[in-house]
Amino acid sequence: MTTVSIKDVAARAGVSPGTVSNVLNRPEKVADSTRIRVESTIRELGFVRHGSASTLRAGHSRTVGLSVIDIGNPFFTDVAAGVEDVASERGYAVILGNSSGSRMKEERNLLVFAEQRVRGVLITPSDEDPGRLDQLRGRGICVVLVDHPAERSDQCAVAVNDVTGGSMAVAHLLEGGAGSLGYVTGPPVIRQCQDRKRGAEQAMAAAGREPRELLEVAMPAMTAKAGQQAAEMLIAEGTLPDALFCANDLLALGMLRGLLQAGVRVPQDVSLIGYDDIDFASASTVSLTSVRQPTYQLGRVATELLLDECDNPGTHAHQQIMFQPDLVVRESTR
Amino acid sequence: MTTVSIKDVAARAGVSPGTVSNVLNRPEKVADSTRIRVESTIRELGFVRHGSASTLRAGHSRTVGLSVIDIGNPFFTDVAAGVEDVASERGYAVILGNSSGSRMKEERNLLVFAEQRVRGVLITPSDEDPGRLDQLRGRGICVVLVDHPAERSDQCAVAVNDVTGGSMAVAHLLEGGAGSLGYVTGPPVIRQCQDRKRGAEQAMAAAGREPRELLEVAMPAMTAKAGQQAAEMLIAEGTLPDALFCANDLLALGMLRGLLQAGVRVPQDVSLIGYDDIDFASASTVSLTSVRQPTYQLGRVATELLLDECDNPGTHAHQQIMFQPDLVVRESTR
DNA sequence: CCCCCCGATTAAAACGTAACAATCACAAAG
DNA sequence: CTTTGTGATTGTTACGTTTTAATCGGGGGG
Numbered sequence: 177m178t179t180v181s182i183k184d185v186a187a188r189a190g191v192s193p194g195t196v197s198n199v200l201n202r203p204e205k206v207a208d209s210t211r212i213r214v215e216s217t218i219r220e221l222g223f224v225r226h227g228s229a230s231t232l233r234a235g236h237s238r239t240v241g242l243s244v245i246d247i248g249n250p251f252f253t254d255v256a257a258g259v260e261d262v263a264s265e266r267g268y269a270v271i272l273g274n275s276s277g278s279r280m281k282e283e284r285n286l287l288v289f290a291e292q293r294v295r296g297v298l299i300t301p302s303d304e305d306p307g308r309l310d311q312l313r314g315r316g317i318c319v320v321l322v323d324h325p326a327e328r329s330d331q332c333a334v335a336v337n338d339v340t341g342g343s344m345a346v347a348h349l350l351e352g353g354a355g356s357l358g359y360v361t362g363p364p365v366i367r368q369c370q371d372r373k374r375g376a377e378q379a380m381a382a383a384g385r386e387p388r389e390l391l392e393v394a395m396p397a398m399t400a401k402a403g404q405q406a407a408e409m410l411i412a413e414g415t416l417p418d419a420l421f422c423a424n425d426l427l428a429l430g431m432l433r434g435l436l437q438a439g440v441r442v443p444q445d446v447s448l449i450g451y452d453d454i455d456f457a458s459a460s461t462v463s464l465t466s467v468r469q470p471t472y473q474l475g476r477v478a479t480e481l482l483l484d485e486c487d488n489p490g491t492h493a494h495q496q497i498m499f500q501p502d503l504v505v506r507e508s509t510r
Numbered sequence: 511m512t513t514v515s516i517k518d519v520a521a522r523a524g525v526s527p528g529t530v531s532n533v534l535n536r537p538e539k540v541a542d543s544t545r546i547r548v549e550s551t552i553r554e555l556g557f558v559r560h561g562s563a564s565t566l567r568a569g570h571s572r573t574v575g576l577s578v579i580d581i582g583n584p585f586f587t588d589v590a591a592g593v594e595d596v597a598s599e600r601g602y603a604v605i606l607g608n609s610s611g612s613r614m615k616e617e618r619n620l621l622v623f624a625e626q627r628v629r630g631v632l633i634t635p636s637d638e639d640p641g642r643l644d645q646l647r648g649r650g651i652c653v654v655l656v657d658h659p660a661e662r663s664d665q666c667a668v669a670v671n672d673v674t675g676g677s678m679a680v681a682h683l684l685e686g687g688a689g690s691l692g693y694v695t696g697p698p699v700i701r702q703c704q705d706r707k708r709g710a711e712q713a714m715a716a717a718g719r720e721p722r723e724l725l726e727v728a729m730p731a732m733t734a735k736a737g738q739q740a741a742e743m744l745i746a747e748g749t750l751p752d753a754l755f756c757a758n759d760l761l762a763l764g765m766l767r768g769l770l771q772a773g774v775r776v777p778q779d780v781s782l783i784g785y786d787d788i789d790f791a792s793a794s795t796v797s798l799t800s801v802r803q804p805t806y807q808l809g810r811v812a813t814e815l816l817l818d819e820c821d822n823p824g825t826h827a828h829q830q831i832m833f834q835p836d837l838v839v840r841e842s843t844r
Numbered sequence: 845c846c847c848c849c850c851g852a853t854t855a856a857a858a859c860g861t862a863a864c865a866a867t868c869a870c871a872a873a874g
Numbered sequence: 875c876t877t878t879g880t881g882a883t884t885g886t887t888a889c890g891t892t893t894t895a896a897t898c899g900g901g902g903g904g
Binding site for chain 2: 886
């Protein structure tokens, strides 16, 4: 019940609190004999440093905040895995915030990060407003954008080229002999959705097709359920194109199920391509052609940039990194 | 850069720091007129409470720690969603730790929790050793077990009956006319795996079958990849039973893909049942029969118990809650 | 033998907030 | 006019750590 403090350790080991602090933070400053004695006292008493006191005094903590759009999407859990690995290698803890695509929840998470005085924030912003992020930077909290390109050069950002990815997807569908094309997407405010659409249109233009032919179906969520609803809708309306590009794999998997349930064969009747190449894409029975992103790397690199910025504010050079996606062809496309 | 403190707000609003603190923590104690004035000054100056200072002074924080075994498993993201919803309703933030099944990582996460002086910890323990948890309790940190029954009555725990679940699964396979039966599982140290196996054996005994007939295939991980490997192994060895019970849906989905790739028809040749009923279970083309758990509820209830224990240490009565699972029959079983 | 220096250690002063007792203003009761 | 009560506000102290400057104890050079 009574928590043991640095003073208790000091008293027990016969040294001053300052020395215990040194053992904890700059072991090289203290003589080996005392260091060993203090360390064993720490274990003996079960002392655990009071992170808050430490943060208060030091002015910053050993934590970073990670704010993602949908923790239920394997894409983001993979990113989070990369973040966590790098962070824990460097002695940082990760506070994970899930915005669920809601601006309000995102703001609440950022407030928590600010209260906790996290060292830095990794964020996949749910909209384009940079105001909140500048506010954080004004508080001395570094911010790195994840899966989002930087509009400006005074910040770090790690992204994957979604225009290229969209273009690759649709080019592949056209190569397969697609006649009519559809793009199944999420809320249009999401940048990823916009960019992938832009890429899709470019690919159509490059193939001498009229971009406006691309039938857009925007769903309110980017989940498997939404994908299945989209399938039912297209079939009921009789507007089913013979090639479909879904803005992520969850939508595509739902679409796949909806199509098959209605007796539509994939890929014979309809070609289907997803985005992200999540694990389940290859595990679905008609395995899903998809656009792979270096997801785990995205998290790793973003975190490395963030911690570099935190630890070397003087020499740090902002970087805007843009990865390229890969097309992974499987069974769901002709 | 310069952080604005409670004193700055006080000076600007013409009150004492104590009053600002009251506005923040006990608004009812302060006159409406001053409260409004202080609140607007807070907004004007962009003041954000220093969580660490607050925690240091108050002796505890407004955060809870959540330690899960595999954040890549949708089961746990669903649990996490329940946790987060309740926590944020009550003004708590969640620090998420992923143990990846590694005891060392789990310990590191718990250390972070202890350093952060979280108010309480929700944990799906990766093994049966209660030592670390008692240590936390010794520090005044409440602990609630999630998806794990309590061995003792001096703690809260929320679980789902895995013995019943395993039994339901195998009983269903037997009803479908299963001849030979297999159980595809993860590391045997995981309690969930053990309990589901026990249930499976009970169901066999109840049907007059010899429990030892159950072919156990233990994989080192509970992922789709591992499931597919298990399929390849069983097929290569020629020991494929005609009914398979997988310890979770990820294994089952991998198994499904492995079987279909090898030309084994599901459910005609092999009946397949998973566990957890994750979203992807119903989205896979041969939709997966599975054992559904009230996953989101698990997270919600556990968090409610935890916060009750934290906030009313006097009147709190420990509870051990055991939910019952449901069988969800789909296409993958006869 | 004195002085200086060096490494090791310590004392003391913050960091920003919460909580408690003390004070204040003021109105109602006597 | 004094007392009492009440609600609002303030002053002060402590939380546990880090950090800086100060101190200590010797060893070596002069």
